[in-house]
Structures are given as C-alpha cells and as structure tokens.
Amino acid sequence: MAKVNVGRKILSANETYARKNSELLAQHGSRCFNMISSPGSGKTTLLVRTIRDLAGAVKIGVIEGDIQTDIDAQRIRATNAPAIQIITEGACHLSATQVHQALQELSLDNLEIVFIENVGNLVCPSSFELGEDGKIVVLSVAEGDDKPAKYPAIFAKSKVLLVNKIDLLAAGALVDFDLERVKADARRLNKGIEIFPVSARTGEGMGAWYDWLKGRLAKS
Amino acid sequence: MAKVNVGRKILSANETYARKNSELLAQHGSRCFNMISSPGSGKTTLLVRTIRDLAGAVKIGVIEGDIQTDIDAQRIRATNAPAIQIITEGACHLSATQVHQALQELSLDNLEIVFIENVGNLVCPSSFELGEDGKIVVLSVAEGDDKPAKYPAIFAKSKVLLVNKIDLLAAGALVDFDLERVKADARRLNKGIEIFPVSARTGEGMGAWYDWLKGRLAKS
Numbered sequence: 001m002a003k004v005n006v007g008r009k010i011l012s013a014n015e016t017y018a019r020k021n022s023e024l025l026a027q028h029g030s031r032c033f034n035m036i037s038s039p040g041s042g043k044t045t046l047l048v049r050t051i052r053d054l055a056g057a058v059k060i061g062v063i064e065g066d067i068q069t070d071i072d073a074q075r076i077r078a079t080n081a082p083a084i085q086i087i088t089e090g091a092c093h094l095s096a097t098q099v100h101q102a103l104q105e106l107s108l109d110n111l112e113i114v115f116i117e118n119v120g121n122l123v124c125p126s127s128f129e130l131g132e133d134g135k136i137v138v139l140s141v142a143e144g145d146d147k148p149a150k151y152p153a154i155f156a157k158s159k160v161l162l163v164n165k166i167d168l169l170a171a172g173a174l175v176d177f178d179l180e181r182v183k184a185d186a187r188r189l190n191k192g193i194e195i196f197p198v199s200a201r202t203g204e205g206m207g208a209w210y211d212w213l214k215g216r217l218a219k220s
Numbered sequence: 221m222a223k224v225n226v227g228r229k230i231l232s233a234n235e236t237y238a239r240k241n242s243e244l245l246a247q248h249g250s251r252c253f254n255m256i257s258s259p260g261s262g263k264t265t266l267l268v269r270t271i272r273d274l275a276g277a278v279k280i281g282v283i284e285g286d287i288q289t290d291i292d293a294q295r296i297r298a299t300n301a302p303a304i305q306i307i308t309e310g311a312c313h314l315s316a317t318q319v320h321q322a323l324q325e326l327s328l329d330n331l332e333i334v335f336i337e338n339v340g341n342l343v344c345p346s347s348f349e350l351g352e353d354g355k356i357v358v359l360s361v362a363e364g365d366d367k368p369a370k371y372p373a374i375f376a377k378s379k380v381l382l383v384n385k386i387d388l389l390a391a392g393a394l395v396d397f398d399l400e401r402v403k404a405d406a407r408r409l410n411k412g413i414e415i416f417p418v419s420a421r422t423g424e425g426m427g428a429w430y431d432w433l434k435g436r437l438a439k440s
Contacts, residue, residue, distance in 0.1 A: 067371055067373075122341070
C-alpha cells in the first residue's frame with residue numbers, strides 16, 4: 001500500500017471545534033478567556049465581582065462548566081449577565097465541542113468578553129484548547145504556595161495568574177503562604193505570565209486585573 | 221463464530237492490580253486509606269499531624285502521588301515515617317499499578333496503616349480503585365460549602381469526610397461556609413459517611429478522627 005503523506009496535522013475533534021470557536025469569536029470581535037483552577041479557588045465570585053464592577057463599561061457573558069448543578073450559572077445570572085451552564089455529568093474538563101454549542105446560545109454580537117469557567121480541576125482542563133484567547137489560572141492563597149511547583153502545566157500555559165483570597169493573608173488567618181515564592185515559581189515556568197494578587201471579596205487588587213482585561217478588548 | 225460466554229467479568233489492568241494490592245495488604249494485616257481532595261485542602265498537613273500524634277501507638281506509612289516534585293514525601297519523611305513518592309508526570313490520578321509497585325517498596329510487616337495521598341483532584345481519582353480499604357475525602361472550608369453538590373462522586377464513595385481548616389472559621393476570616401449544609405449534602409449522597417470537622421493546624425477535632433482510625437486496625 002502506498003504511503004500517503006497528507007502534509008498536514010490531522011486535527012482531533014477537540015482541535016477542530018477549538019478552531020471553529022476561535023473563528024466564531026473573532027467574527028464577532030469577542031475575546032474569550034478560559035478560567036481554570038482547583039475547586040473552591042473563587043472563580044465564580046471573581047466573575048460576579050468583575051461583571052458588577054465593569055457593568056456599563058464592558059459587555060461580558062459566561063459559559064459555566066460543572067460536573068453537576070447549575071449553581072454557578074444562577075450566581076452569574078443574578079448579575080444580569082448572560083450565562084450558559086454546561087453540566088458535564090462526571091467529565092473532568094470542558095471540551096471545545098461543548099463550548100461550541102454554548103457559544104451558539106450566546107448573543108455574541110452583544111458581548112465583548114466571554115469567560116469560560118471550566119470544571120474545578122487544576123490538571124485536566126489545561127490539556128484541552130477551547131478556542132480561547134487565553135487561559136487564566138486562579139490560585140487561592142488557602143491552597144498553599146507550592147501549587148505552581150506541583151501542578152506546573154496550567155501555570156506554564158496561562159496568560160494570567162489571579163492569586164485570590166488575599167484578604168485571608170491580611171486577616172492573619174494564614175501565615176504560611178509566601179506570595180514571592182508563587183510569583184518566582186510561576187515566572188520560572190512562564191516568564192510572560194501576568195500576576196495579580198486580588199480579593200474578590202474585598203475588591204483589593206481588582207483594578208489591575210480590570211485594566212488588563214480592558215487592554216485585551218478588540219478595537220472598535 | 222460461536223459466542224463464548226466466559227461467565228465472569230473481564231478485569232481491567234487497574235482492577236487486576238487493585239485486587240492484588242488488596243490481597244497483599246490483607247496478608248500483612250495492613251489497612252489502607254486512599255485520601256482524595258482538591259489541591260491545597262491540606263492532605264499532607266493532616267497526614268503529618270496524624271503520624272506525629274499517633275507516634276508509638278499506630279505504625280503508619282505513606283504513598284505520595286504528585287504530578288511533579290517530591291515535596292510531599294519529604295514532608296512525611298521528616299516525621300520519620302516511611303514514604304514512597306510516585307510522580308505521575310502529568311497524569312491526574314494514581315493507578316493501582318503504580319500503587320502496587322510502591323507497596324513492594326514499603327515494609328508492610330511493620331505498618332498497620334498505609335495512607336495513599338492521591339494527586340490533588342476532586343474528580344478523576346474517585347474513578348480508580350487502588351485496592352484500599354476505604355476512601356477519605358478532604359474538604360477545606362476555604363473551598364466553599366457547595367462542593368458535595370457540585371462534585372458528588374467522591375462524597376458518595378468515601379468512608380470519611382474530613383472538613384479541614386476549621387480554624388479559618390473561628391478566625392472569622394470566612395463567614396460564608398455552612399458546615400450543616402456540607403453535612404446534609406454529603407449524607408444525602410452517602411448516608412453512612414463519617415464526618416469529622418478538624419484543623420490539622422491547631423489540632424481541633426483530630427481526636428475523633430484518630431479514634432475512628434484506631435477502630436479500623438486489624439485485630440492482632
């Protein structure tokens with residue numbers, strides 16, 4: 001049998017849909033960020049505060065990924081932002097195919113930014129491109145300062161690291177979290193990563209994150 | 221072609237090794253618990269305190285699973301307990317095959333309890349039996365009280381739920397964690413689950429956990 005060299009990479013179904021998503025978002029001038037973290041790092045709380053604080057300035061929609069329940073989509077909708085819930089029923093990450101379907105249900109013409117809140121998992125979601133403009137990794141200070149060293153892939157691939165719940169440091173409740181270690185370990189993996197220490201609860205540090213987001217908007 | 225009914229379940233490689241592990245542990249009278257949680261819930265800190273507080277009373281060894289680094293095994297060895305580090309290099313859970321190899325390296329005759337600290341991931345490790353006597357799920361109060369509802373599988377399968385970092389509640393740093401909701405949601409999934417609120421940092425509540433562990437030891 002003759003050997004056929006097709007001369008290009010055969011795309012997986014996920015890669016095919018990731019490209020479609022990227023094209024669809026670009027057609028509408030919408031930016032898309034894929035938020036990845038451990039369960040309970042505060043992704044939804046961060047999104048709720050970001051949407052409220054940028055109301056009137058930036059039009060935001062959200063795709064929520066959860067194994068069970070639509071608790072998170074309900075929290076987003078309480079801000080009046082549109083939210084589509086994907087329930088994975090056990091799957092440990094979102095796929096580009098699932099996101100493609102959700103993107104059809106959002107009115108992209110009205111959205112400058114689409115956030116995808118992935119399933120809470122610091123490992124698996126980092127391996128699946130969804131067609132996003134960038135990954136945002138969230139790390140709560142309560143998780144400890146050894147996480148970039150122990151879970152390097154997502155820190156290596158993200159455009160932004162949000163170090164959340166810094167109000168716990170100020171409260172003196174956590175004394176063994178070394179922010180400088182986190183920054184150094186993350187930059188060793190990814191020298192271009194932007195790092196914003198924030199508290200979605202108190203609002204501390206959120207301004208720098210908002211400035212970064214506004215700088216990503218498509219020029220109109 | 222004749223249809224062959226083998227009349228028994230074909231075991232996967234993981235199931236085969238899980239059985240071997242279970243048999244090996246039983247031969248030595250060692251109990252084995254598989255600890256599963258999100259990254260940063262405090263599994264290693266819990267183990268370090270448990271080993272120190274039970275020194276002289278219960279002989280404990282640990283198998284550590286991490287994607288990268290042997291930070292956790294080093295922390296366990298500082299207590300003088302034996303620890304074998306498995307580095308999964310990206311894999312999101314431990315397999316029974318990996319655990320089988322690690323069990324060969326431990327002196328099981330000298331161990332009453334072997335803890336397996338799985339990769340930090342609240343999703344994938346729940347699907348892989350390792351030959352353990354039971355799973356222990358750890359939830360830090362900093363992760364929020366919606367986790368049993370959102371990640372039900374591991375709460376449904378565990379013998380024990382350790383609700384860790386309760387010192388953060390006492391410090392007033394976290395005001396929105398409802399322990400009763402966690403208990404109710406976990407028991408809805410698993411009516412026999414034992415729930416111990418603890419602080420591995422301060423030692424609060426650890427006594428009940430130790431009593432449970434001692435009750436699991438093989439009669440000598």
